[in-house]
Amino acid sequence: MAGKNPGVSTRSKGAIKFSGLPSPLDKTEPPTFRQIIQYSYFLMNTYPHLSCYGISKLIANDVINIWKAVNPRLPLLNENSVVVKVNMLCFQKAKQINRKHLPAAQTKFWKEKIDTLFDISSCSCKLPILSCDNINVKCDKENCQTKHIICTCPLKRKVPTEDREYLKDQRSKIGPKGTFQLGPIDKTAIKKRKGEREIQQKTSPIESTSSIQDHVSPSTSLSHSSSPSDEADYIQPDSSLKVPYNLTKIPRFALELVRGDISSNLGASLGNALLLDLRAMALI
Incomplete structure (x- = not known):
């Protein structure tokens, strides 16, 4: 019956499947074609009564969430388009290769492409x-x-x-990891930093807002008036803040602050100081 989950097994249960063994999806990086197919095998084993469309929808939802987590500003295909793309890969091409129903030229093409990015960005240019x-x-x-x-x-x-x-x-990239990656959370280092901050807060007086203003001059702030085309690149400031914080987004820096369990106030101060230093060195 069309749309029914055929399971991982084909005519030969002992045959090696295209792309490898069933595997959960790594959620620290946008997946490759191989990882998507392996994840489909994993879900077919886990939910044997789920239809092909149902599995494609689960995969599409997980993939979209991964892309949004690693870089939330990238433009993505809509969910339906991703579902169609997943279904075509897992339940048409992979299935045809496993059953040896795909022409040799197409089989070679997919084997060469298997470890490249399963791209769901709506950007269709080559980014020259x-x-x-x-x-x-x-x-x-x-x-x-x-x-x-x-x-x-x-x-x-x-x-x-x-x-x-x-x-x-x-x-x-060729394989699951690119140059830019999310690193694993170092729980030991986080615990150590928490202890150091608690000791520092007990032994050092908190610097007042006025003293911060003495060190950060408005003339050195990187904030500037934004044009309509720049509105997406800047965060609207909180009117209650008296310190001239820089408003430029630095998402990877912010991500590492979150993963390192750094407080918002300390993270904002570090980010502002970093951008001021970069400006002083004429790097931005």
Whole structure:
């Protein structure tokens, strides 16, 4: 019956499956084609009465959540499109390869592609790297060392400037890990830092807001008026704050603060100081 979960078994139960053994999905990185297929085998074993569409929907939901967790600003395909993409991969191509029903040329193509990114970004361009004098870059900075990665997609599908290197890295990776990764939480280090902060709070007086203002001059703040095109790259400040915090988003820095269990106040101060130092060194 169409749509029925066929299970992992085919005509030969001992045969090696395309992409390998059943496996849960690693949630620290956007998955590859191999990981998606292995996860489908795992779910078929776990939920033998679930339909192919039902399993495809579970996989699609998990994959979307992983992408949103590792980089929430990337434009993604809608859920239905991801479900269709998963179903085509797991219950058409993989099934045909396992049953040896796919032509040799297509089988070779999928075997070569198996360890690359299962891409659900709505960006369809190649994210080319262009020189400063290119018409799409218009960079007049002397001795510029910036890697100008351009997204030529329409506005709704355009990748933010600061996230293009990440997506380009993911698309070029072979295997589950790219250059940019989420590291595991170091619980021992977190516990140690908590103890150090508690001791410091007991032995050191808390610096007043006025003393902070003496050290951070408004003239050195990186905050500036944003144009309509910049609105997505900046956070609206809290009107109750008296200190001129920098409003530039640094998502990977913020992610590591969360994973390291750093308090919001300390994280904001560290982030602002980091950006001020980068500005002083003319790196931004």
